[in-house]
Amino acid sequence: MAQTPVLQVKDLHVDFTADKKVYPVLRGLSYSLEPGRVLAVVGESGSGKTVHALSILNLLPPAAKVSSGEILYNGQNLLTLSPRQLQTVRGQKIAMIFQDPSASLNPVLTIGEQLTETLIAHKRMTKVQACGEAAALLTRVGISDAQKRLNEYPFQFSGGMCQRVMIAMALALSPDILIADEPTTALDVTIQAQIIRLIKQLQQQTHMAVIFITHNLALASQVADEVLVLYGGLCMEHAPAAELFAHAQHPYTQGLLASLASLHERPEHLPAIAGQPPAAGEDFTGCPFAPRCVHATEKCRQTLPPLTQTGEHRVRCFWESAK
């Protein structure tokens, strides 16, 4: 476990500005990721999970700004790099796949053109070499008849196949870190299972670290070594996956786990969490979950609980039993 982390996020704050008002979307996120580990970042819409991923690659929209914090890749702060220096990291060392595969591919270029573009630009291959490499990549992600399919356009691929192409593209430069932002949300469950297997398999072969962003706790339990639960732009709980699912300590994580419908039982009522999650950038004092929490006290509404660590388990909660 004493490996040096490949990625360290330190007290990351991201603000959005609209109409001269500042909306904090991430309010101090810290974690470190070791090589070869899969970290699942679980959160609802507006929790800041995608914004955190975009800030790692410096892909934030113009309205958003990292207001403080550091993102260290092998000790190098990504936030202070010049665009040129960043170019050597982005795509080559840290690659990303997005939620909607068919929207992430260019519809007027063939799959082959899109795959070889990366290889020619970064690896200075000739076109012929790149084509061979591209076909090999497609085969690796489980697309048969790769040579022929290189000449096809994205519309000739199904959603699952498009996602495989995206994964092939992300792997083209053998990155150290793969960021997968809800890679299976747009896909059917059967296809989802295939893609998850593929990502896990490739991760084990290449020993890359993966940041897997999802809203689905069950899916996180299947892929991740560790799980970080985001709520209102804050880390609520962070622990090794087995530990988190066996002994969830934060009331939010517990509530989420309890509210999942089961395949084999039919309760009269699902134990739902009342209320709504806060919108991105919503203002609050104290714990963001306090308005929905059954254990909340006056203290929770007044002051933000600190992230306390016991062993490898970090929790942000005042509630006695959470410690």
Place this chain on the structure above:
Amino acid sequence: MSARVELQHIYKTYFRHKWLLGKGERVPVLKDVSLIIPQDRVVGLVGESGCGKSTLCKVLLGIEKPTAGTVLVNGQDVSRLNSVGRKNLCRQMQVVYQDPYSSLDPRMTVRQILAEPLDIHRLHTDPKKREQFLKELLTSVGLAASYLDRYPHEFSGGQRQRICIARALALDPQILVADEPVSALDVSVQAQILNLLSDIKRTRQLSVLFVTHDLAVARFLCDDIAVMYQGRIVEQAPAQELLDRPLHPYTKLLLAAVPQVGKPVAEAVMAGKQNNNVTGCPFAPRCPQASDACRQDVPDLQEQTSAHYVACVQLSKEK
């Protein structure tokens, strides 16, 4: 237990025009679908995208005309209704869609949204009584009566879905069609809406057609579940029976793929392309048990055990 809705041998074929020259092609979407929704029961319709779930909803609601087959609502053939009959049918049958963001008019207040169906059907015309009715309606879906004069953009996804449900209930229908009503919602809110739907079903004795791709959700809400594959129902049974003892290989495949906490990722899930040119069982190209017999004829839905229907050649052979 009489049938509220009966779909009899429904076929629906879309015609896709080819760009510029060339012949168009026929795309069969529903192929001989028969389904009964009994009074006071929730029937779940489960399947992958493109299998025809939503088209079946549209046919039931009368938005699409079936190419062949009959839709009976309370024993009445829907295609023979005149405009007055259609209007009355609409009163009995309401719908909740997947995306609560696009299914509410952003320029109408909640009051206008809920009152529109009442105006059309001339119900609760007395202003005082209507006000009372609207307030009760809103509280019955778990929203404050004071929200009546707000606009949809002031609400979150879960609250909007509650408004959509209130609108569907305004006419006190007998039949509710719910097309993936929770899949666009945040995880922590899904359970709330599922509980609400379950309460409404119980108190109002609704017959519900509940479309979903999530088998766990279907388990919670549905009495019966029908599994669709490429425009055909391949298995149908009471919810518990279907999930505890799935018979059709496709149902087994779907079940194995559902992610669950503490369960490893599904082993080797078979890939497969939707292909309309397959002869025989549409699932045969993906099926681990497929034999030559499967590729010859389309298997019929047959009763295996009591109330458990399966369309699979292999199973009928064992029998």
